[in-house]
Amino acid sequence: MIKNVVIIGLIAIANAMVSYENYKVYNIVPKSEAEVQILTDLKKEGYEFWTEILEVGNDVRIMVAPAEDEEFSNYIKSVKLDAVVSITNVQDLIDAQHNTFSSSSSDxxxxxxxxxxxxxxxxxxxxxxxxxxxxxxxxxxxxxxxxxxxxxxxxxxxxxxxxxxxxxxxxxxxxxxxxxxxxxxxxxxxxxxxxxxxxxxxxxxxxxxxxxxxxxxxxxxxxxxxxxxxxxxxxxxxxxxxxxxxxxxxxxxxxxxxxxxxxxxxxxxxxxxxxxxxxxxxxxxxxxxxxxxxxxxxxxxxxxxxxxxxxxxxxxxxxxxxxxxxxxxxxxxxxxxxxxxxxxxxxxxxxxxxxxxxxxxxxxxxxxxxxxxxxxxxxxxxxxxxxxxxxxxxxxxxxxxxxxxxxxxxxxxxxxxxxxxxxxxxxxxxxxxxxxxxxxxxxxxxxxxxxxxxxxxxx
Ligand SMILES: [Zn+2]
CATH class of the missing domain: 3.40.630.10 (Zn peptidases)
Structure with a gap:
C-alpha cells in the first residue's frame, strides 16, 4: 500500500485549532503473526496508532483521517482484516473533554x-x-x-x-x-x-x-x-x-x-x-x-x-x-x-x-x-x-x-x-x-x- 498519494492533511493555520472532525478510530484484533506484521507495516507508513503494543489477540486502534478513509478501508478489506469503527468522530471526544462532568457523586x-x-x-x-x-x-x-x-x-x-x-x-x-x-x-x-x-x-x-x-x-x-x-x-x-x-x-x-x-x-x-x-x-x-x-x-x-x-x-x-x-x-x-x-x-x-x-x-x-x-x-x-x-x-x-x-x-x-x-x-x-x-x-x-x-x- 503506497500512502504518498494521500498525505494526512493536518495543516494548522495560525491560531486556528486543528480539526479532527470525522476522523475515525478503527479497532482491529490481529488473529495471527501475519496480521500483526500487516499492522506493523501500516504503522511504519505513518498511520496514527492509538495502540503501542501489537500482539495477536489484543485490540489495535488506528486513527484515520476522512481524506484517507476510503483507501484505508479498501486496503483493510483486501488483506482480509476485520476492522470495527470504535470512534466515529474523534472531534466529538475532544469537544467532550472541554465539558464539565456533572453528577450527584461529584460533590x-x-x-x-x-x-x-x-x-x-x-x-x-x-x-x-x-x-x-x-x-x-x-x-x-x-x-x-x-x-x-x-x-x-x-x-x-x-x-x-x-x-x-x-x-x-x-x-x-x-x-x-x-x-x-x-x-x-x-x-x-x-x-x-x-x-x-x-x-x-x-x-x-x-x-x-x-x-x-x-x-x-x-x-x-x-x-x-x-x-x-x-x-x-x-x-x-x-x-x-x-x-x-x-x-x-x-x-x-x-x-x-x-x-x-x-x-x-x-x-x-x-x-x-x-x-x-x-x-x-x-x-x-x-x-x-x-x-x-x-x-x-x-x-x-x-x-x-x-x-x-x-x-x-x-x-x-x-x-x-x-x-x-x-x-x-x-x-x-x-x-x-x-x-x-x-x-x-x-x-x-x-x-x-x-x-x-x-x-x-x-x-x-x-x-x-x-x-x-x-x-x-x-x-x-x-x-x-x-x-x-x-x-x-x-x-x-x-x-x-x-x-x-x-x-x-x-x-x-x-x-x-x-x-x-x-x-x-x-x-x-x-x-x-x-x-x-x-x-x-x-x-x-x-x-x-x-x-x-x-x-x-x-x-
Ligand atoms: Zn507521556
Missing amino acids: RSSSLGSFTWDRYYGLDHIHAWLDELEGLYPDVVTTISIGNTVEGRPIKGVIIDYKPNARGERPLTGMIEGGIHAREWISPATVTWIIKEFLTSTDPAVRTLAETFIWHIIPVANPDGYVYTFSNDRMWRKNRNTANHVMCGTNADAGNGIDLNRNFNFLWMSVGASSNPCDQTYAGPRGASELETQALTNHVLRLQRSGELIYYLAFHSYSQMILVPYSHVAGVNVLEAPNYADMFEVAIRAADKLEARHGTRYTVGTSLEILYAVSGSSFDWVKGVANVPIVYLFELRDVGLYGFLLPPEDIIPNNEEIMDSLVEMDRVTRQLGYYTAAGTVLHSVMSLVLATGMLVLFQ
Missing part, C-alpha cells in the same frame, strides 16, 4: 479553592490555583518556578512542607512531575489531585505521606506544549521549540518541538528515540538541549544536595502501567538498576492496592518489557544520574478506548486509585527500610540493597 469534597476535578483546566487556571494555595496554606505551601520555557512561560510548581525549618540537615524529600507530554491531560489532573489530598485529606496514611516529606510538585512540566493542546492541536506531544524545524510533507507544524521525555542526558539517543524533528519522539539536537529538561535536572540535583530525595514520580498517559527504570533493559539486565527488586516489589503492591479501589488493572515492569525501549526519559535520568532510590513512571488510564481523550468523568476515579497506590508505595518503601518514621534514612540498609544488587549483577 464539593472534590474541589479545593477554585479548582475541581470534574473537568480539565488550562495552564493559566492551574498556575493561578497554585498561587491561590499559597494564600490558603501560607505556612505549608510555597509556589516555585524552576525555570522558563522558550515561549517565556514559568515552569511552575509548589513546595508542600508541614515542618518548615524543623527537619534537620538532610530532610526527606519527594518530587512529582506531571504534564511533560502536552496531550496527556489526565497527568496534570492527577498531580493537582495529589496536591489537594496532601493539603486536605484526613486519612492518616495520606497525612503520613504528605507530612513526612518535603514535596516538590510540578503539575505541568511542558507549559508551552500544554497551552498548544488548548489553542492549536489537541494531539500535540512535544514542547514548542521551533529552532530545529524541518518540513514534514504538507504538515508544516510536525517538524517543530522536541520530545522532552527523550531529551534527558542519560543514554541519550541510544534506543527508542528519533533524530528526525518530524517524529513524535524527536530527542532534540543533543542531550538536555531543552530549557524544560535543564530546569528539571537542575532542580533534582538541588534537592539531592539539600536532602534525602527518596521519591521521583512522573505521570503520563495512557496504558495503565507502573514503569520501573531502566527503560532500555529487560530480563536479567533489569538489575542494572541496583535496587530493581525492591522497586518492582513496591510497584506490584502499589498496583494491587490500585486495583482494589475500582478494579483497574495496571501492569508493572520496565518499559522494554511491557511497552517499548526508551532512552533519554526523565525518570531514567533521575535513577541513573541522580541515583534516587524509588523512581517510577505511571502510565495512567485508559488502555486505548479513549486514549489521550479520557472523558472528564474518569478523572476522579483515576485519581482515587492512584492516591491509594501512592499510600501503599510509601508503606512498603518504609517497610523495606528506605527511611524511618522518625525521618532518617537507614544508610546501612540502603548500601546493603545497593551491594546485593551489584552482587547479583556480576554473577
Whole structure:
C-alpha cells in the first residue's frame, strides 16, 4: 500500500485549532503473526496508532483521517482484516473533554479553592490555583518556578512542607512531575489531585505521606506544549521549540518541538528515540538541549544536595502501567538498576492496592518489557544520574478506548486509585527500610540493597 498519494492533511493555520472532525478510530484484533506484521507495516507508513503494543489477540486502534478513509478501508478489506469503527468522530471526544462532568457523586469534597476535578483546566487556571494555595496554606505551601520555557512561560510548581525549618540537615524529600507530554491531560489532573489530598485529606496514611516529606510538585512540566493542546492541536506531544524545524510533507507544524521525555542526558539517543524533528519522539539536537529538561535536572540535583530525595514520580498517559527504570533493559539486565527488586516489589503492591479501589488493572515492569525501549526519559535520568532510590513512571488510564481523550468523568476515579497506590508505595518503601518514621534514612540498609544488587549483577 503506497500512502504518498494521500498525505494526512493536518495543516494548522495560525491560531486556528486543528480539526479532527470525522476522523475515525478503527479497532482491529490481529488473529495471527501475519496480521500483526500487516499492522506493523501500516504503522511504519505513518498511520496514527492509538495502540503501542501489537500482539495477536489484543485490540489495535488506528486513527484515520476522512481524506484517507476510503483507501484505508479498501486496503483493510483486501488483506482480509476485520476492522470495527470504535470512534466515529474523534472531534466529538475532544469537544467532550472541554465539558464539565456533572453528577450527584461529584460533590464539593472534590474541589479545593477554585479548582475541581470534574473537568480539565488550562495552564493559566492551574498556575493561578497554585498561587491561590499559597494564600490558603501560607505556612505549608510555597509556589516555585524552576525555570522558563522558550515561549517565556514559568515552569511552575509548589513546595508542600508541614515542618518548615524543623527537619534537620538532610530532610526527606519527594518530587512529582506531571504534564511533560502536552496531550496527556489526565497527568496534570492527577498531580493537582495529589496536591489537594496532601493539603486536605484526613486519612492518616495520606497525612503520613504528605507530612513526612518535603514535596516538590510540578503539575505541568511542558507549559508551552500544554497551552498548544488548548489553542492549536489537541494531539500535540512535544514542547514548542521551533529552532530545529524541518518540513514534514504538507504538515508544516510536525517538524517543530522536541520530545522532552527523550531529551534527558542519560543514554541519550541510544534506543527508542528519533533524530528526525518530524517524529513524535524527536530527542532534540543533543542531550538536555531543552530549557524544560535543564530546569528539571537542575532542580533534582538541588534537592539531592539539600536532602534525602527518596521519591521521583512522573505521570503520563495512557496504558495503565507502573514503569520501573531502566527503560532500555529487560530480563536479567533489569538489575542494572541496583535496587530493581525492591522497586518492582513496591510497584506490584502499589498496583494491587490500585486495583482494589475500582478494579483497574495496571501492569508493572520496565518499559522494554511491557511497552517499548526508551532512552533519554526523565525518570531514567533521575535513577541513573541522580541515583534516587524509588523512581517510577505511571502510565495512567485508559488502555486505548479513549486514549489521550479520557472523558472528564474518569478523572476522579483515576485519581482515587492512584492516591491509594501512592499510600501503599510509601508503606512498603518504609517497610523495606528506605527511611524511618522518625525521618532518617537507614544508610546501612540502603548500601546493603545497593551491594546485593551489584552482587547479583556480576554473577
Ligand atoms: Zn507521556
